[in-house]
Amino acid sequence: MEDELETTLDRLSLPKDKDLPPIIREIVSNAPCSRKVPSFIASLAPLCALASRIRVKYYHDTTRMHSLLLQVVIEGAQSCGKSFAADIEGLIMNDTLKARDKEQRRLEQEYREKKKRRKANEKLEEEPRTTIRVIPPTISKTVLTKRADFYERILGDTLTFWMFAEELAQVTDAGKQGYSNLRTIMRTAYDLGSLFGIDYASDNSYSAIVDINICSMFCATPAALDEYYDRKAIEGGNITRCIVCQLDDDVESDNEVFIPYSDSQLHSINAILEKMMQDTYTPEGQLQPTKEIDMSWLDNECRRFIKRKAKEYSLSGSEAIKVFRKRASVSAFRATTLCYYLYLLEESLKSQSSAFSNQSSVAIQNHCIRIYRFLSEYIIHGMLNRWGDKFNELNAKRAGESPSQKPRLYDLCTETFTRDQLKLLIKQQELTSPARTFISLWKKLKLIVELDKNTFKKI
Numbered sequence: 316m317e318d319e320l321e322t323t324l325d326r327l328s329l330p331k332d333k334d335l336p337p338i339i340r341e342i343v344s345n346a347p348c349s350r351k352v353p354s355f356i357a358s359l360a361p362l363c364a365l366a367s368r369i370r371v372k373y374y375h376d377t378t379r380m381h382s383l384l385l386q387v388v389i390e391g392a393q394s395c396g397k398s399f400a401a402d403i404e405g406l407i408m409n410d411t412l413k414a415r416d417k418e419q420r421r422l423e424q425e426y427r428e429k430k431k432r433r434k435a436n437e438k439l440e441e442e443p444r445t446t447i448r449v450i451p452p453t454i455s456k457t458v459l460t461k462r463a464d465f466y467e468r469i470l471g472d473t474l475t476f477w478m479f480a481e482e483l484a485q486v487t488d489a490g491k492q493g494y495s496n497l498r499t500i501m502r503t504a505y506d507l508g509s510l511f512g513i514d515y516a517s518d519n520s521y522s523a524i525v526d527i528n529i530c531s532m533f534c535a536t537p538a539a540l541d542e543y544y545d546r547k548a549i550e551g552g553n554i555t556r557c558i559v560c561q562l563d564d565d566v567e568s569d570n571e572v573f574i575p576y577s578d579s580q581l582h583s584i585n586a587i588l589e590k591m592m593q594d595t596y597t598p599e600g601q602l603q604p605t606k607e608i609d610m611s612w613l614d615n616e617c618r619r620f621i622k623r624k625a626k627e628y629s630l631s632g633s634e635a636i637k638v639f640r641k642r643a644s645v646s647a648f649r650a651t652t653l654c655y656y657l658y659l660l661e662e663s664l665k666s667q668s669s670a671f672s673n674q675s676s677v678a679i680q681n682h683c684i685r686i687y688r689f690l691s692e693y694i695i696h697g698m699l700n701r702w703g704d705k706f707n708e709l710n711a712k713r714a715g716e717s718p719s720q721k722p723r724l725y726d727l728c729t730e731t732f733t734r735d736q737l738k739l740l741i742k743q744q745e746l747t748s749p750a751r752t753f754i755s756l757w758k759k760l761k762l763i764v765e766l767d768k769n770t771f772k773k774i
Contacts, residue, residue: 324689324692324693324696327685327688327689327692327693328685328689329343329351329352329355329685329686329689330682330685330686332344332351334682335355335654335682336653336654336655336657336658336661336682337583337584337587337657337658337660337661338358338362338407338583338584338587338588338657339355339358339362339654339657341576341580341583341584342354342355342358342403342406343355343358344574344580345573345574345575345576345580346399346573347571347572347573348571349563349571350396350399350571350573352560352693353389353399353400353560353562354399354403356387356389356558356560356693357387357389357399357400357403357404357532357560358403358407359385359387359558359650359653360385360386360387360530360531360532360558361403361404361407361408361477361479361530361532362407362591362653362657363383363384363385363475363530363649363650363653364408364412364448364475364476364477364530365407365411365412365588365591365592365595366383366591366594366653366656367382367383367474367475367528367595368594368595368602368603368604368605368606369382369383369594369605369606369607369608369652369653369656370382370507370605370606370607370608371383371607371608371610371648371649371652372607372610372611373617373645373648374611374614374617374618375617375641379506379507379508380507380508380607381506381507381645381648381649381652382475382507382528383475383530383649383650383652383653383656384475384504384505384506384507384528384529384530384649385530385531385558385646385649385650386501386505386529386530386531386532386556386557386558387531387532387533387557387558387559387560388483388532388533388534388535388540388557388558388559388560389532389533389534389535389560389562390535390536390537390540390559390560390561390562390701391534391535391536391561391562391564392536392537392562392564393536395562395564396562396564397481397534397562398481398534399573400481400532400534401479401481401534402573404479404532406576406584407588408449408477408479410585410588411588411591411592412448412449412477413449415448416447416448416449419443419445419446419447420445420447422443422445423443423445423447426442426443444465444468444469445465446462446465446466446469446470446474447462447465448474448475448476448477449476449477449478449479450462450476450477450478450529451478451480451485452478452479452480452485452486452497452533453485453486454478454497456496456497456500456513457513457515457520457521458521459476459497459500459527460511460512460513460521460522460523460525460527461521461523462476463476463523463525463526463527464521464523464525467525467526470601470602471602472602472605473507473525473526473528474528474595474602475528475529475530476504476527476528476529476530477529477530477531478529478530478531478532479531479532479533480532480533480534481534482534482535482539483533483534483535483536483539483540483543484535484539484542486533486543487539487542487543498547498548498551498553499511499551500527500529501529501531501553501556502551502552502553502556503527504527504528504529505529505556507526507528508526509526510524510525510526511524511525511526511527512524512525540559540701544557544702546709549702549705549706549709550709550713554698554701554702554706555638555639555641555642555643555698556642556646557698558646558650558694558697559697559698559701560697561697561700561701586664587657587660587661587664590660590663590664591660594606594660608652608655608656608659610648610651610652610655612680613648613651613680613683613684613687616684616687616688617644617648617687617691620640620643620644620647620687620688620691620692621640621641621644624636624637624640624643624695625637625640625756625760626756626760626762628640628756629725629753629756629757629760629762630723630724630725630726630762631723631724631725632723632724632741632744632746632748632753633703633707634706634707634710634747634748635698635699635702635703635704635706635707635710636695636699636703638706639695639698639699639703639706640695643691643694643695643698644691646690646694647687647690647691647693647694648687650686650690651683651686651687651690654682654683654686655679655680655683658679658682658683662679710747711745711747722744724740724741724744724746724753725753725757725762725773727740727744728740728773729773730772730773731766731770731771731772731773732770732771732773733769733770733771734750734754734769734770734771735769737750737753737754737771738750741753754771757771761774762774
């Protein structure tokens with residue numbers, strides 16, 4: 316099954332560098348060949364954090380709106396060059412959210428210093444009302460809840476936090492303290508409207524029920540990733556919310572370097588970043604209205620991907636494929652929505668420019684469809700390659716069975732087979748789904764025909 320995924324992914328690619336959306340285009344164009352796809356992936360989460368007011372409907376969720384929330388992990392061996400992700404993060408965040416937060420954090424620090432210096436019984440002015448967006452991986456659940464609640468109280472709506480760590484060990488070490496274990500929060504932080512709450516009796520703590528939304532990017536060695544995404548994370552669903560980007564460390568790429576950005580590239584990048592900030596905040600510092608983007612033209616692509624992976628599951632019986640495919644599609648859909656939004660921003664800024672006027676909306680949508688096709692396969696391949704076997708193993712153990720390497724169930728069936736023969740094969744292959752599930756799927760996918768109630772023929 317992994318070979319099939321490799322083949323599918325090898326047939327797909329991102330659009331040419333010049334056809335990528337702004338900011339991502341400049342980043343990927345200046346990246347060496349071995350880092351073009353990783354640079355694309357590393358750009359997604361910080362840009363999604365900036366696009367905090369964008370809302371979109373996913374075809375499978377008829378009532379709930381989606382925000383552009385992504386969690387990315389850049390995995391590579393020691394000294395393999397993961398620092399490129401920090402450079403991309405700095406390019407996007409230094410003059411936007413970090414610059415805005417610096418001023419607000421200074422107000423908080425000045426208040427804490429005044430509090431230390433105050434005399435006994437001296438009254439202090441009210442605590443500054445800040446809306447911090449960039450948070451460290453060592454943040455406590457109480458502080459995180461307070462900051463999220465301040466969004467609601469001060470600005471009247473939720474915003475997206477940005478969390479970045481050059482070493483995933485920071486997150487793991489912080490999580491060993493109960494008050495900084497964010498594993499559950501990171502699951503709810505993936506979905507707009509999923510609430511998290513704490514309720515303490517102490518006056519010195521902070522109690523609230525809030526909507527915490529987080530975009531994150533962590534750099535990690537394989538060992539650090541194993542420690543962070545442990546059995547609880549695998550079974551609890553943290554891994555399905557993650558885009559894992561595994562870096563190659565070939566000696567042939569030792570001399571590859573990133574090209575410095577030209578003045579014109581930096582001008583283009585900063586113009587789009589400024590527009591993204593303007594789409595979030597008014598000149599007075601209040602929130603702009605949310606902006607819904609119509610992505611219904613991508614719905615059929617999402618359906619096709621889900622159906623294609625259902626077929627792969629029906630052939631192999633891999634529970635990992637069945638489970639991973641849904642959030643792989645959601646993450647790819649959100650990333651594609653980000654790209655479409657960036658194309659639209661460039662169109663609005665360059666509407667009078669002949670350089671862009673030749674690109675019709677159809678061409679832009681075609682670029683986005685290509686991006687979705689690549690990302691959906693890339694994301695599920697990364698999850699299966701990293702955690703597929705472990706997920707299937709844990710799933711089998713939970714069902715009271717011992718896992719093993721299994722050939723595809725469909726291939727094991729004879730040209731004509733009975734329901735009882737299929738049940739026996741399922742038992743021998745130690746799969747957890749019942750025979751009726753496979754029969755129903757195979758019939759729906761037109762892989763078999765029913766000769767009678769209990770006899771079937773492969774097509």
